[in-house]
Amino acid sequence: MPVTIKDVARRVGKSITTVSRALNDYDDVSSETKALVRRVAAEMGYTPNRTAQRLQKRRSDTIGLVLPTYGPRFSDPFFSEFLAGIGNQTADFGYDLLVSTRAPGDEEMEAYRRKVQGRQVDGLIVVRTRQQDPRVDYLRRIGFPFVAFGRVQGTLDFPFVDVDGEQGMRQLVRHLAEQGHRRIAYITPPSNLNFAQDRMAGFQAAMVEQGLALDPSLVVEGELTHRSGYQQTQRLLALADPPTAIVAGNDLMALGAMRAAQEIGLRVGADIAIAGFDNIPMAEHAHPPLTTVDQPIYTIGRMLSAMLIRIIRQEEVGEQQVLLQPSLVVRQSSGLVTQSKEGG
Amino acid sequence: MPVTIKDVARRVGKSITTVSRALNDYDDVSSETKALVRRVAAEMGYTPNRTAQRLQKRRSDTIGLVLPTYGPRFSDPFFSEFLAGIGNQTADFGYDLLVSTRAPGDEEMEAYRRKVQGRQVDGLIVVRTRQQDPRVDYLRRIGFPFVAFGRVQGTLDFPFVDVDGEQGMRQLVRHLAEQGHRRIAYITPPSNLNFAQDRMAGFQAAMVEQGLALDPSLVVEGELTHRSGYQQTQRLLALADPPTAIVAGNDLMALGAMRAAQEIGLRVGADIAIAGFDNIPMAEHAHPPLTTVDQPIYTIGRMLSAMLIRIIRQEEVGEQQVLLQPSLVVRQSSGLVTQSKEGG
């Protein structure tokens, strides 16, 4: 049986109230009593029962995160780094992190509702927003504290952190155009994801800006996996008039694209340019190193946690809508001539 | 204010007890009353307060997981898949998952103690066991329910799931020897990790079995990252008498090794053989596809969850010590001649 505050009280010969107030450093307890209580509590190995505290305080000191998993082999280096950012920050603030993994859909919404209605969490982090996002709609409607990684279409009167995918993509396309590319293909992330819209808008705007033709056959949709980048690239390269550069909506697909190109004997960075988005650690160590757009994902995780906790505590929250400017990282995969540049 | 059981009781004109027992389907409540209570509860949007339930039931219906993160850019495709397995299984059983991220060390142990002593979780999953593992020691000493992914040195009277790394490594080395390799290098994971021992033992045993020399200069230690696989391989290839085959302790390092080899103009799978361990999704899509040893990581996550929950519920737990036999996946990175075999 774990030792409770009652046991400590009996031992020191004081009331439960006094012990509680001593441990919580109230100033209507003498310093002698405080010292005594603390010593005895430590000796007896007392640790407060968090559940009882929560019930009484009517808050959980816990934040929730529902990871959208796609398929059983959900393997995304992006999320582990993001999770580390969130986890370390919440721990630093003394909060716990409750994680669920659900594929987008009804079960996912159910997971949100359970966490909210069961008073299991004080706030939620919504990740990878969709164009129309039922999670955001729900949380906004009931006025539950949350922050989102990503924006949604329409009104944006909720707290979020996002990366300016449009600008990132513009930089990328501009860079490729400067290398002399005119037929640039784009493997877009699933179009229901909000960031897919941004990046697509950036891609199209930059193509127009550079005076390049928007060939619909050079825009295909992938699923953010290595495999789909590979498959879509095979298709692109089999076209009668194939692209000389391929931009992928994330690094994983870009790595898949590289493989497809190399498999048919193309030298990436020489015969064809390939670029990604995210700057996962592996991008730097790909062969050749991958040109990409850096998203500081660990930092974003920390920011989201910190912002959410401030909202929960009703503290001053500075900027509620943060749009980070990503930075282009030029490496060898994007040159038309073999280069020795190395970024990031 | 959320609606409580008291509100429902008032509305249906019954006692709190009856409402509670109706909702929990006790048979001392008439079916008419049950139906009424349920209808009204649903109408009013009643959801039980999980915290109050937990306090009363003296269990949390929550399991804990402390992810060991190495460095801020903790990016391991292995863990996201593992997490999905654990998360989906715990959700299926109606349990919650409390996740922390901490670097190995004192703070990590503190995280374990807080979860245990604050009665925050009913059980814990220990992942990536160390040779001497203070987490396992602690949980075993206090008799707290846990399962481990991996074994430890010494007595093994605790529940775990592990992959037989020794056998896996034997198969790998045997395969390479069959391809005619005699100078085989090994990039071992950090030696304090328990699976590093297994795999090392398998490597050495297989080398001896195949009548090959164990050259100490061909055994180096990496940190499981792409980067360190890259760096250690550069070193190996700079030796006066470099290896013709390199085995890495995980796929991430193997991919780094491939890059280092390719960078100096070697054709992987022809001029040099490279193999990994894990079979992450990307292994199949590397260029060339990576020979590796498959660990069913998603399934392992599910097994661990299921096993832990049975232990918590004091149900029959079948095998408490599960040692899975991994399977060799031969792909193109390991041939001395260009092959077209494709596995997994």
Add this chain to the structure above:
DNA sequence: ATTGTAAACCAAAACGTTTTGGATGTCAAC
């Protein structure tokens, strides 16, 4: 009429805290 049985219900206690709203004692000031 009494007893026994079964069905349906419920008041109160309990889980382990924190908070509320005092109570008590001491000492100085008048």
Add this chain to the structure above:
DNA sequence: GTTGACATCCAAAACGTTTTGGTTTACAAT
């Protein structure tokens, strides 16, 4: 010796459930 101020303490209520240990009612059997 009364008053006020202050320091120190504490009983009881509260948080929202489930569980304990009943009670009440109806009806059949004696």
